[in-house]
Amino acid sequence: MSSHDLLPIHTGTVIEEDSLTLEQLCHACGVHAEWVISLVEESIIEPQGDEIQVWRFSGASLVRVRSALRLQRDLGVNLAGIALALDLMEELENLRAELKKMQHG
Amino acid sequence: MEYKDYYKIMGLSRSATQDEIKRAYRKLARKYHPDVSKEKDAEAKFKELGEAYEVLQDPEKRAAYDRLGANWKAGEDFRPPPKWDEGFEFKGGGFTGGGGGVFSDFFEQLFGQGGFRTSEQGTRGFQARGQDAHAKIYIDLEDSIRGATRNITLSAPEMDARGHVQVKQRSLNIKIPKGIKPGQHIRLSGQGDPGSGGGKAGDLLLEIAFNPHPLYRISDADIYLDLPVTPWEAALGATVKVPTPDGKVDLKIPPNSRQGSKLRLKGRGLPAKTPGDFLVVLQIALPPANTDRAKAVYQKMQQELNFNPRQPLGV
Numbered sequence: 400m401s402s403h404d405l406l407p408i409h410t411g412t413v414i415e416e417d418s419l420t421l422e423q424l425c426h427a428c429g430v431h432a433e434w435v436i437s438l439v440e441e442s443i444i445e446p447q448g449d450e451i452q453v454w455r456f457s458g459a460s461l462v463r464v465r466s467a468l469r470l471q472r473d474l475g476v477n478l479a480g481i482a483l484a485l486d487l488m489e490e491l492e493n494l495r496a497e498l499k500k501m502q503h504g
Numbered sequence: 505m506e507y508k509d510y511y512k513i514m515g516l517s518r519s520a521t522q523d524e525i526k527r528a529y530r531k532l533a534r535k536y537h538p539d540v541s542k543e544k545d546a547e548a549k550f551k552e553l554g555e556a557y558e559v560l561q562d563p564e565k566r567a568a569y570d571r572l573g574a575n576w577k578a579g580e581d582f583r584p585p586p587k588w589d590e591g592f593e594f595k596g597g598g599f600t601g602g603g604g605g606v607f608s609d610f611f612e613q614l615f616g617q618g619g620f621r622t623s624e625q626g627t628r629g630f631q632a633r634g635q636d637a638h639a640k641i642y643i644d645l646e647d648s649i650r651g652a653t654r655n656i657t658l659s660a661p662e663m664d665a666r667g668h669v670q671v672k673q674r675s676l677n678i679k680i681p682k683g684i685k686p687g688q689h690i691r692l693s694g695q696g697d698p699g700s701g702g703g704k705a706g707d708l709l710l711e712i713a714f715n716p717h718p719l720y721r722i723s724d725a726d727i728y729l730d731l732p733v734t735p736w737e738a739a740l741g742a743t744v745k746v747p748t749p750d751g752k753v754d755l756k757i758p759p760n761s762r763q764g765s766k767l768r769l770k771g772r773g774l775p776a777k778t779p780g781d782f783l784v785v786l787q788i789a790l791p792p793a794n795t796d797r798a799k800a801v802y803q804k805m806q807q808e809l810n811f812n813p814r815q816p817l818g819v
Contacts, residue, residue, distance in 0.1 A: 408677045408679055409676055409678045412693075413690055426636055426706070427638075427709055461689060462711065473537055474533050484540075488540065499721075
């Protein structure tokens, strides 16, 4: 029996698509709601729902907000630059995945 | 403790102006930023850079650092000279880039104590919920297909009562829910940063990534397999055994299948309410012409088949 077996097992909940409220997203990333709203206005992240009160964000938005935060904090990139950088990074990631697929065969 | 040459890290001379320091930081930060860079040690380099910038961008800290003298070499065993910081007035202008990053022992020794570090964690008079913590974990495809329990080790910087930052490691056993997809998050309530003033602890958010698998590729909830087939299996059709994470299955290859054709096994991808599919990508393997009999077969094909694959090229 390893020491791991003695630890309790934690069961979490999966963050399903479009399930995070604005408040949850802000708290998860440690940012102000105004900043997240400005990301939505720049269409860096796109919530489901028309009104702020019913906005729901995906787990992917969570990753994007955190990347956006780092780009702003570490590199001083502005919102338009963040939008461009994130889109290009995503495209690069997809191309790398494609490339891996081709090399795999 | 090793001496750190902050100027060398930033590729600057000791006479660099504050503007040059800022420009060098921006340039190197772009190069080594973990979100952007694919260099192997990018994260370590970025941290080192952040530390160097933390000191050099602040005229007070830079002056104190410069006072140590230029004769130290990077990596050299270092003890700060007694009273090295005498006479400096440290306003403790707050930390810029680090954002809770962990700096080296060298940095901590020089700037981590006394007047320099303004503790952000100071006793707050109000109740606040702890921050949510984040981590990325790598699981195997099989963990998602069957569900699993995994032990993970997380390291996070923590500040002790005297304001020193230390990396604390902790171990957690977590349940991997069946059908979890790459890029999804698991929320563990109350496993984030502790709250202050009796506030609730934050949550721990785990981003799921998959280890590369020797056979399968994952795309969203679909699983892909490259399946080698013989030219006659592809041409004439056949039933062949195919490995899937759930065990072997028989797959019918239709006649006249082509290189790269995709065959779909519905619902045999990652489990979910609407499960993903299992996609088999045919890879036609040519038998080597390394015996007289094999050569004879190829020669027969050459004579019997009127086949020019370069017709679309006009030759």
